Amino acid sequence: MSVALGFLRRSGFHLFAATVVAFLVTPFVISLLVSFFPGRSIGLPTIETGLTLDWYGIVLTDPLYRQGLVNSAVVGVLVAAVSLTLALPLVIGLSRTPRLRWLTGAIVIPATVPTVILGMQSLVAFEALGIRGSLLSIVAAHSLWGLPLAMLVLKAAHDRLDPGLLEAARSLGAGAARATWEVTLPLLGPALVVGAILAFVASLNELVMSLFLAGGNVRTLPTVVWPQVRHAVRPDVAAASSILLVVALVATGLAYLLWRGQTNRA
Amino acid sequence: MTTASSPAAGARRSWAGRPAWLALPAVLFFLVVFVLPFIGVGRVAVAGDPPAGTGTFFDLSVFRPANLLDVAGERLFRSVMGVTVRTGIIITGVCMAVAVPFAAYIHTRRGWVKAALISAVALPKLVNLLVLLYGVLLTLGSGGVINDVLLGLGIVDQPLRLFGNLFAVVFTEVLVVLPYPVLLLLAAFEASDSRHFDAARSLGAGPVRAYLETVIRPAWPAVVGAAIISAVWAVGAFVGPLVLGNPPYYTVAVEVYLRALERLQWVDAAGWAILSVGAFGLALGGANLVLRAIQRRSAEPRGGASA
Numbered sequence: 001m002s003v004a005l006g007f008l009r010r011s012g013f014h015l016f017a018a019t020v021v022a023f024l025v026t027p028f029v030i031s032l033l034v035s036f037f038p039g040r041s042i043g044l045p046t047i048e049t050g051l052t053l054d055w056y057g058i059v060l061t062d063p064l065y066r067q068g069l070v071n072s073a074v075v076g077v078l079v080a081a082v083s084l085t086l087a088l089p090l091v092i093g094l095s096r097t098p099r100l101r102w103l104t105g106a107i108v109i110p111a112t113v114p115t116v117i118l119g120m121q122s123l124v125a126f127e128a129l130g131i132r133g134s135l136l137s138i139v140a141a142h143s144l145w146g147l148p149l150a151m152l153v154l155k156a157a158h159d160r161l162d163p164g165l166l167e168a169a170r171s172l173g174a175g176a177a178r179a180t181w182e183v184t185l186p187l188l189g190p191a192l193v194v195g196a197i198l199a200f201v202a203s204l205n206e207l208v209m210s211l212f213l214a215g216g217n218v219r220t221l222p223t224v225v226w227p228q229v230r231h232a233v234r235p236d237v238a239a240a241s242s243i244l245l246v247v248a249l250v251a252t253g254l255a256y257l258l259w260r261g262q263t264n265r266a
Numbered sequence: 267m268t269t270a271s272s273p274a275a276g277a278r279r280s281w282a283g284r285p286a287w288l289a290l291p292a293v294l295f296f297l298v299v300f301v302l303p304f305i306g307v308g309r310v311a312v313a314g315d316p317p318a319g320t321g322t323f324f325d326l327s328v329f330r331p332a333n334l335l336d337v338a339g340e341r342l343f344r345s346v347m348g349v350t351v352r353t354g355i356i357i358t359g360v361c362m363a364v365a366v367p368f369a370a371y372i373h374t375r376r377g378w379v380k381a382a383l384i385s386a387v388a389l390p391k392l393v394n395l396l397v398l399l400y401g402v403l404l405t406l407g408s409g410g411v412i413n414d415v416l417l418g419l420g421i422v423d424q425p426l427r428l429f430g431n432l433f434a435v436v437f438t439e440v441l442v443v444l445p446y447p448v449l450l451l452l453a454a455f456e457a458s459d460s461r462h463f464d465a466a467r468s469l470g471a472g473p474v475r476a477y478l479e480t481v482i483r484p485a486w487p488a489v490v491g492a493a494i495i496s497a498v499w500a501v502g503a504f505v506g507p508l509v510l511g512n513p514p515y516y517t518v519a520v521e522v523y524l525r526a527l528e529r530l531q532w533v534d535a536a537g538w539a540i541l542s543v544g545a546f547g548l549a550l551g552g553a554n555l556v557l558r559a560i561q562r563r564s565a566e567p568r569g570g571a572s573a
Contacts, residue, residue, distance in 0.1 A: 009474070017371045020364060021386045024441065027401025028389060030411060034404055042404065086292040093288030100286055107292060110300050112495075113543075114502025116519040117307075120526055120539045124310050125303035127323065140299050147292065176285070205394040208504060212527065225396050229403070230509055238404075241397040252392045 028245060035238035042235065055239035065240055067217070068224035071135075072244075075220055076200040078139045083146030083199035084192060091154040092180060107151055110144040118144060119212030126213060133215030141209040146199030153198060153259075157191030158184075190258040197255040201248050311536035323532040337537035342521075347545065350501055350517040353432070357439045357500035361447050362493050364440070369451035370477065384452070391445045399509055402438050403429070406510070429510045438506030443499045447492035454488030455481050487561045494553050501546050518542040 030044070037043045038052040045051050059065045090107070094100055110118060118141065126137040161184065169179035185192075207222040214223040221244060228237045314328025337343050372383045390398055405411050406428035413425040428434060458481045466476035482489070504519040516524075518538060525535035 013367075013371060017368060017383070020368050021383065024386050024389055024444070026411065027398055027405050027441065028393065029401075030404045031397050031401040042407075042409065086295055089288035090292040093285050097286040097289070100289055103289055103293065107296060110296075112498055114498075114504070114519055116502065116504050116522050117304075117539055117543055120522055120535060121303035121307045122299075123526060124306045124532070124536065125299075128306065143295070144300055147295065151292075201392065205392075207395050208523075211523070222394055222396050229396055229399055237400060241394065241400045244394040245397045248393045 031238050032242050032245065034235055035242040037235055037238075040235070042238075055235045056243070058236050059239045059243065062236075064224055065221070065236075068219055068221035068240075069243070071218060072204055072221040075135065075138050075142060076203040078135070079142045079146045079203035080150075080196040080200040082139060082143045083150040084196050086143070086147050087150035087154050087195060088188075088192070090151055091158050092184065094155070095158055104151070104155065108148045111148045115206075115208035119209045122209055123212040132213060133218055135218050137213050138210060138218060138220065141213055142203040142206050143199075144209075145202045145206065149198040149202055150195035153195040154188065154191050157188055161187055190261050194255045194259045197251050197258075201251050201255075204244065204248060204251075307536045308540050310532055311540045313533055313536075315533055323530060324536075333533060333537050334541060337534065337541055343538065343541070346516060346518055346521050347542065349515060350503070350519075350542070353435060353439075353503060353507070353515065353517060354497055354500035356432075356436055357443060357503065358493060358496045360436060360440050361443050361496040361500070362489075364444060365447035365451055365492060365496075366482070366489065369448050369455055370482065372448070372452055373455040373481070374477075384449075387445050387448045389445075390441050395442070395505055398441055399438065399505055402434070402441065402510060406434055406437065430512045432511075432515055434510035435503070435506045435515050438510050439500060439503045442503075442506065443496050446495045446499060450492045450495060451485065451488055454485035458484060487557060490553075490557045490560060494550060494557060497553070498546075498550055501542075 033044050034042060035055055036051040036053070037045045038049055038054070043049070060069075090103070094103060122137065122141040123132065126132040126134075126140075131137045165183050165187070166179050169183045170176070174182060205222070206220075207226065210220045210223045211226060214220060221240060225237055225240050228234060309326065310324050312329055312331050312333050314325035314330060316322040316325050368387075372380060372387070375383060403410075407413070408425040408427070410428070412428060413422075416422045417425065462480040463476050466480050467473070471479065501517070502519055503517050504523065507515050507517045508520045508523070511520075522535050522539050522542075525531045525538060
């Protein structure tokens with residue numbers, strides 16, 4: 001009896017987990033499949049209908065989509081650069097100044113604020129500065145998410161570094177800046193790339209702040225796709241969404257491999 | 267122990283030892299792009315409406331704190347706050363009901379299965395919200411997967427209307443929020459000592475009881491923390507209510523968006539934003555204090571302050 005109950009309990013647990021995984025994964029799989037559907041309406045491809053890459057061709061040749069994709073890529077790269085440029089000195093500074101450790105928590109606050117609030121405050125500030133709708137405004141707003149991500153990754157990697165290596169460099173006569181340049185930075189190399197990739201992916205995926213700030217020629221791909229998701233469901237939107245999905249997954253996979261390399265080395 | 271050979275060397279060592287200035291660029295960025303704009307929204311919330319034909323969105327020459335009282339007194343504001351809180355509670359409840367057992371399930375797996383489960387959980391956070399929204403629209407639509415299955419099995423004759431209602435809003439937002447509590451709880455469960463579980467088993471406890479007592483009970487502060495984080499995201503719900511809900515399910519975030527970008531009523535939008543942040547900040551700050559009190563109590567040695 002207890003063996004049967006145990007079996008039922010285990011089966012129920014597996015079934016529950018399988019349902020949760022299906023819930024999490026199904027929307028993405030369907031979105032991907034629809035992008036290969038050859039009809040002009042929405043549907044799932046079958047053996048009879050076959051597959052098509054036409055919707056990807058449309059997305060990659062349509063000027064609006066292409067401009068959105070290029071803008072997203074440019075903004076993402078700039079956000080990654082800004083986030084690293086701010087996060088690296090911050091992490092090194094905090095590691096040597098214990099009384100400023102509270103800054104770690106402060107820098108993470110924007111990542112916990114509802115994005116509509118971040119969008120609203122960016123809208124007001126950048127309108128007042130006269131740069132709303134510019135590349136600069138979107139990069140600055142997205143970096144509110146990029147900076148905490150880059151900081152947390154770099155901090156985790158920096159905390160694992162052997163302090164003896166830096167001390168050895170200093171005892172051999174290197175100044176603080178040279179020791180950091182020659183010892184700390186090379187050891188943090190993979191973490192720098194991971195931080196940059198995560199900041200890039202966060203920017204690529206950001207929608208709400210971009211809605212508040214995008215305008216004129218500076219529209220990211222999510223803001224191009226947004227009106228169509230709200231008002232019409234078409235297969236080309238599935239293709240555009242799938243491009244974002246694939247880019248984000250490839251970038252995150254790369255980040256994971258690099259991070260594993262970094263932790264194995266430490 | 268070394269001594270400074272000259273004031274210059276001392277100054278250099280002090281620079282090298284505590285280079286707090288390295289944090290300055292990030293702090294300035296934080297102040298300029300986050301703190302000052304938030305104060306700016308507060309200022310706009312008490313500004314005047316722009317004179318007609320000026321092409322501006324607010325009049326900063328006016329200082330009218332009563333704007334906030336006007337917004338707080340609006341019946342619509344109170345009603346939308348109620349919807350936001352109700353929806354937030356439902357989303358948080360569903361997330362926690364799924365997250366605790368699912369995190370426990372992942373914790374008890376090994377190897378590639380565990381890696382695959384963690385990837386599946388992280389998926390909604392790794393991809394664009396639009397991909398998720400689009401997938402949900404296709405899943406819940408009248409010709410979507412759920413209706414196809416129900417019609418195919420003969421359970422229903424007509425496609426069910428699965429969106430434009432609370433179910434669709436909760437479905438979407440749980441997908442958005444769920445990764446946070448699951449990953450946070452998983453991290454807490456991973457910190458448990460497996461020898462405690464083995465000891466409980468050897469003392470006669472069944473696997474479920476042993477797991478509850480040695481893994482989930484010690485992780486109680488993390489459970490509360492996961493609930494607070496879920497609630498923070500749930501009350502900020504935006505895309506689910508806007509795209510898959512209807513006006514009766516619109517949250518404060520949706521109303522701020524509509525006022526700011528579609529009706530161009532920035533003063534009103536800023537008022538809604540400031541009041542909602544204040545209200546939810548107080549509520550969640552209070553919850554955080556409770557969490558800290560629980561953590562302090564659980565850190566105290568059993569048997570009270572007899573030491």
